[in-house]
Amino acid sequence: MKTFAELEINADILKGLDGLGFSFLTPVQEKVIPLILKHRADLVGLAQTGTGKTAAYGIPLIQLTDVQQKQTQALVLCPTRELCVQVAGDLTLMGRYVPGLRIAAVYGGASIVNQIRELQRGVQMIVATPGRLYDLIRRQSVDLSTLRWVVLDEADEMLQMGFQEELNAILAETPDLKNTLLFSATMSGEVAAIAKNYMENPLEITVGHRNSGAENVHHIYYVVSDRDRYQALRRIADINPDIYGIIFCRTRLETQDIVEKLIGDGYNADALHGDLSQSQRDHVMRKFRSRNIQMLVATDVAARGLDVNDLTHVINYNLPDELSGYTHRSGRTGRAGKRGISIALISARERYKIRGIERNLKKNFEEGRIPSGHEICKKRLLNHMEAVKQAEIDPEQIDPFLPVISRTLGTLDREELIKRFVSMEFNRFLASYRNAPDLNVVEKPERKKIREAGKPYSSAHQKFTSFLIHAGKKDGISQKGLMRDLCHAAGLPGLRFDRIEVMNNSSVLAADNRFAGKVMQALQSLTVNGRSVEIEIDRRDKVRRKGDSRRQNQGVTKYRRKDSTRPV
Template sequence: MGYESPMPVQEEVIPLLLGEDNDVIALAQTGTGKTAAFGLPIIQKIDVTKYQPQALILCPTRELCLQIADDLNEYSKYVENLKVLPVYGGSSIESQIKTLKRGVHIVVATPGRLLDLMNRKTVDLSAVKNVIMDEADEMLNMGFTDSINAILAEVPPSRNMLLFSATMPQGIANITKKYMKKPKEIVIGVKNEGNKNIKHIYYMVHARDKYLALKRIVDYYPNIYGIIFCRTRKETQEIADKLIQDGYNADSLHGELSQAQRDYVMQKFRVKNLQLLVATDVAARGLDVDDLTHVINYGLPDDVESYTHRSGRTGRAGKTGISIAICHVKEKGKIKEIERILNKKFEKGVMPTGKAICEKQLFNLVDQIEKVKVNEEEIGTLMPSIFRKLEWLDKEDIIKRMVSLEFNRLLDYYRDADEIQVVDERSSRQDDYQEKNRSNSKGTGRASQEGYARMFINIGKADGLYPNVLIDLINIHVPGKVQIGKIDLLSNFSFFEVEEGEAKRVIKSLKGVDFDGRRISVEIAQPSEGYGKGKRSGNPSTKSRSNDKEWRKPFAERGAAKRKNRR
């Protein structure tokens, strides 16, 4: 399989798992050789004459479950009769039950489906001697804590337990305290530190320029093979659609796709029929690809752990990789926090110019021409006709035409394209002003400041609205630059301020815009609206859309109507 010497995590873990009564916590990033570290020793310890589960491996997603099972089958190629069963949701539970009844030695499972099988009394964990929790921090993030507790309660206390995690949140500490006996802690690298082979770069741009910046970055790396991470399913699909429309070899991966669609997209990506995969964090779990050149964050995630998992997708198996973040001024604090925890310094990227991109692409084409293998036998009979057809052109003309044929679209695009303004965080008064107002106005309604109009919008925190999302919404849909004042976010609706002269333009531009399936409505707030948290009651998001106007009535008028109804 290409292994020549053990990787650090394998050197540390394998001897411990071959022994008895060795509980281990291994803090290691994705791509450090974890599967072989636990896979090889548990295979060696299996008694193939006993057809009952002797090892249990828990992991967060179907994709990772299948990947681990495939690897274990590869490792056990010469171990006769060893049976590995992947157990996961989205597949026939009856088929999995039948296989369990025939007898298996190793179960690789997602917590939800395994708990379902346990409740049906179709899986017996009484003979399990090794329990592995892979990507434990992600399982906790996905809400599997109760399922994991229920599963571990059914496993014999005499078993070895190995817990793999890229980070060490409090939930992991609780599990180790409850279920592990004096665990040995192995840290590959520095705790919470990212892969040393990864270079971290950030580009700070205005919200309206994020997609244009993404295209430039992708164009600047002609041989890019990477994942673009987005925050939501909707954004993932939108960015993938735009890239495809603009001629890029891309596709999307998110939770709204059927399992067959997800499998098809991932297979295309694994065999490099796709150059760019646009994905959400959860959907990309278990996508085990060693040759990724780049990970691009289309905005930074909310927590450092997610960034660590994202960036760990590149720079694997000893290779180098690049993790890029396209972000706003308001995310500068997130960058500082990630730098502090990972003990890594981000490099501030300089946005490539159109001229630099065209040069990079052209020289890449020249490299490909130099390295291409010529099959003399296949094309030999065609060449005399081709030579006659092109004999009136000299060498320079042929090269110019070949380059133009390949690059006219790119050259035309960048010849007419405006350069993207990279934001100087020290001098961006607009964003600093917005950040200051957000911190001053959390949870409180207040009168508009002089020269500003207070606006009502019919979405709030329950709909996934946050200050950065609202600012993005305005920057994307309202032409020109809009000065934004205070922002007050409530559960089901919100208020924000814009300059009085811009109010009508904002209302018109945002009218009917779709926000995760809900049509946005914006209007100037009534004087009695928004003064103090909680003065609106009920949950408009659970009402029909036709009732939106009712929820925008002034509080006093609504209250009087309610009292009348009670009488």
């Protein structure tokens, strides 16, 4: 592994890095720092959050900044207040021994008057959220005309949060002769559009595989019925005594409901959602970072931009609507070379979503088994006994009390003493899991045999075939419109669908097996906004027809027509 000292980095910056305990380069730093230092070029960096991206762009930008000039030379845009504050703090610590370097953090929820005053005194680097910076531009309180670099940190997150308009307005205010550095965990269509519209022949640096998850994350899913979802969560928490993680939910009400249940059951938990004020949010995050909270229950929007070290688990109480959402969630654990676990609680009908995420991440998921009450009690008991064995003893403090302890407990034999000791510690667990039922959803043997053999498989005794369409709400598709156009194109006005689900970037439908061939033909004739649509059928779902020679890729059959003419 290379060290920072091996690169052409100024001594003042190296001194700051030493103070932070930075010695060895991460893969993204090793690739990016020399490029920025030696080449005046636009750059796209694809890497997971927590891989050292801030230092990768921050170190060379600090070194290349002319501290003799008070004009703003570098702008870093971050999706959230938390990430903005953190990045500004990290850059300040890296450059704290560089004389004359001034860095300002500009974000919502703080006094805009104070921020304007700081900008007027002159800063070489601005770290900002898009919303607050756009506000300052409209007030004509910030000058971006002298920028030499613009960094879009977590670009995919900014776009998912709806900052497209603000980004366009901000970038329009920047000079043409600048370099744009874009960093993202995924290369979505929107991120690619920014690279195309605002960057000139950018270099692309990819750490890991494009759109892949963090390398050190182990992915597990548990199949449970909806009514048992919370109890399954409890068992996962109980079987992992040292859990320190985030539980992702879809709605604010769901986060609040789960937190109330967890607290009522004796767990250290709290909620993070959009209805919290900034001061409430900061209070929750302080408790979580100091580990006074073991489990943070959050919505995707509320958790964006959070950067918390050493998370052991990420738990998807519900799967996100978009596949990229899972990438962002799971990427919050398994950072800085440490191992992490990403867990998904799913219903039996959501297996197809797991298969889609596996293809997207290019990773295999383990189907886990929810532990029994006996297994949990045994694990917790052994864990506590090990802690007792490792406990340090201070004879000077404890010896004076031994005579009293011996007189009080002297009538109990060894086995009775152990039983009472264990009962005091574990009565709650033992009572909670007495006669606890099995929460695992048992797949019918014939269905499991068919699925594992790779034969046609469907959700209703092989009566339906599932299709995945790579177009969704963002492309103007609606559930009713898709059903209408498919029935018309297939010439089957009474065509029966088991399921039609339209998400932001994709759609899923399950059609009667008897008409699967005609549905495929209809799908092949459809276009969205003038372009052909890609359709996927999992190998276990595909319609087997004589003479079918369509290509297969990683267990998925894909169909694409270039001459499609019918619009959706």
